[in-house]
Amino acid sequence: MRHRIAVVGGGPGGLTFARVLHRHGCPVTVLERDPTPDARPPGGSLDLQEGLGQLALDKAGLLAEFQALSRPEGQAMRILDTAGTVLRDWRPHPDERANPEIDRRQLRDLLLDSLDVQWGREVSQVVPGTGEGVLVRYADGRQETFDLVVGADGAWSRVRPAVSPVTPHYTGVTAVETSLDDIDTRHPDLAQLVGDGSVAVYGANRSVVAQRNSGGHVKVYTKFRAPLDWHADLDLTDVEATRAGLLALFDGWAAPVLDLLGHGTAFVHRPIHVLPVSHTWTHVRGVTLLGDAAHLMPPLGAGANLAMLDGAELAESIAADPDDLDEAVRAFEEQMWSRAERWATITTAGLERLVSPDPAEALALFEEVQR
Numbered sequence: 001m002r003h004r005i006a007v008v009g010g011g012p013g014g015l016t017f018a019r020v021l022h023r024h025g026c027p028v029t030v031l032e033r034d035p036t037p038d039a040r041p042p043g044g045s046l047d048l049q050e051g052l053g054q055l056a057l058d059k060a061g062l063l064a065e066f067q068a069l070s071r072p073e074g075q076a077m078r079i080l081d082t083a084g085t086v087l088r089d090w091r092p093h094p095d096e097r098a099n100p101e102i103d104r105r106q107l108r109d110l111l112l113d114s115l116d117v118q119w120g121r122e123v124s125q126v127v128p129g130t131g132e133g134v135l136v137r138y139a140d141g142r143q144e145t146f147d148l149v150v151g152a153d154g155a156w157s158r159v160r161p162a163v164s165p166v167t168p169h170y171t172g173v174t175a176v177e178t179s180l181d182d183i184d185t186r187h188p189d190l191a192q193l194v195g196d197g198s199v200a201v202y203g204a205n206r207s208v209v210a211q212r213n214s215g216g217h218v219k220v221y222t223k224f225r226a227p228l229d230w231h232a233d234l235d236l237t238d239v240e241a242t243r244a245g246l247l248a249l250f251d252g253w254a255a256p257v258l259d260l261l262g263h264g265t266a267f268v269h270r271p272i273h274v275l276p277v278s279h280t281w282t283h284v285r286g287v288t289l290l291g292d293a294a295h296l297m298p299p300l301g302a303g304a305n306l307a308m309l310d311g312a313e314l315a316e317s318i319a320a321d322p323d324d325l326d327e328a329v330r331a332f333e334e335q336m337w338s339r340a341e342r343w344a345t346i347t348t349a350g351l352e353r354l355v356s357p358d359p360a361e362a363l364a365l366f367e368e369v370q371r
């Protein structure tokens with residue numbers, strides 16, 4: 001039986017869902033707000049874990065391509081204290097494949113391949129329970145009906161209100177991100193500091209992490225505890241004012257660490273919001289959520305992995321039981337909720353320890369994860 005299935009959002013979760021469904025011969029419509037694939041900078045490198053994101057890519061038939069593109073050496077991690085002393089310098093074994101890194105753009109292109117995405121399709125509202133099926137309203141005033149609408153539209157999902165009244169709340173931790181291009185040529189000393197993977201520096205209630213992406217591009221993430229309006233006196237669109245504000249926040253830290261901020265090109269403000277750890281909803285026929293739309297959690301290396309596995313499992317559940325779409329969705333939701341709760345608990349505790357009054361907590365967490 002041919003169902004009319006739409007997925008809202010062409011991020012890692014939505015694309016994996018579409019790709020696996022497509023692989024099973026089921027047609028699916030991908031509705032993406034961005035007007036083109038390159039309309040926005042893609043964001044930093046992702047590490048994809050063996051039992052999560054890599055498993056999803058296996059289900060999508062893309063594991064070999066991923067292995068060819070990914071950077072196992074990107075798993076390297078160096079930890080410094082705020083004076084610049086190296087506390088840990090961990091390098092992966094050359095065969096280590098537990099968590100290799102891949103650029104988001106490469107991952108997206110891998111998943112996109114032959115998928116037919118409708119770009120520039122911004123969904124404004126989803127209304128279940130109409131006689132014709134689930135109504136999707138677009139921002140341009142048009143509308144369309146489907147048998148199943150999957151919300152893979154991220155943190156501020158427009159599909160979520162159709163199943164749940166819950167919205168994300170602020171964690172009390174803010175991130176400001178910047179980046180450096182062509183680091184090996186322009187800033188060889190900083191390139192050495194970052195190494196093949198990441199360098200992380202933890203102080204009281206704040207941290208700086210710099211991570212190598214491909215092509216000599218480095219993303220620098222600062223995190224700190226602050227009220228949501230911490231920038232009330234700062235114009236975040238003014239690059240130099242933002243840089244000065246950040247340098248003041250990290251005043252007294254070792255010069256090379258501050259240089260990562262000093263040479264950053266532009267700054268992106270990302271206050272960290274999350275959904276409740278146990279976010280579930282009463283099942284609604286014809287609508288479901290996956291990825292950040294369902295279980296937004298602190299960005300500690302799990303979100304894209306979970307979104308992709310959600311997408312792959314929902315697609316497999318539908319393909320395995322095509323005559324009972326509703327039952328396939330229900331079974332998926334139960335599985336997703338219990339996995340998401342486990343990871344939300346881990347990442348929530350992780351954020352508390354990584355941005356903690358006692359920087360020794362971050363080091364202890366690193367060692368626990370290594371073990």
Ligand SMILES: Cc1cc2nc3c(=O)[nH]c(=O)nc-3n(C[C@H](O)[C@H](O)[C@H](O)COP(=O)(O)OP(=O)(O)OC[C@H]3O[C@@H](n4cnc5c(N)ncnc54)[C@H](O)[C@@H]3O)c2cc1C
Pocket residue numbers: 008009010011012013014031032033034044045046047048121122123124152153154155156157158221270290291292293299300301302303304305306307
């Ligand atoms: C700094 C940072 C680093 C991270 N690092 C990692 C990591 O190493 N590993 C990891 O697993 N996770 C990581 N994450 C988390 C990860 O980025 C997210 O969890 C993941 O992208 C969620 O995927 P998704 O498909 O659910 O949603 P998204 O990636 O948010 O994709 C949602 C898509 O929906 C589209 N959309 C939104 N609204 C609409 C609408 N109304 N209509 C149509 N389309 C819409 C958006 O344009 C977007 O393309 C990181 C996050 C951050 C912020």
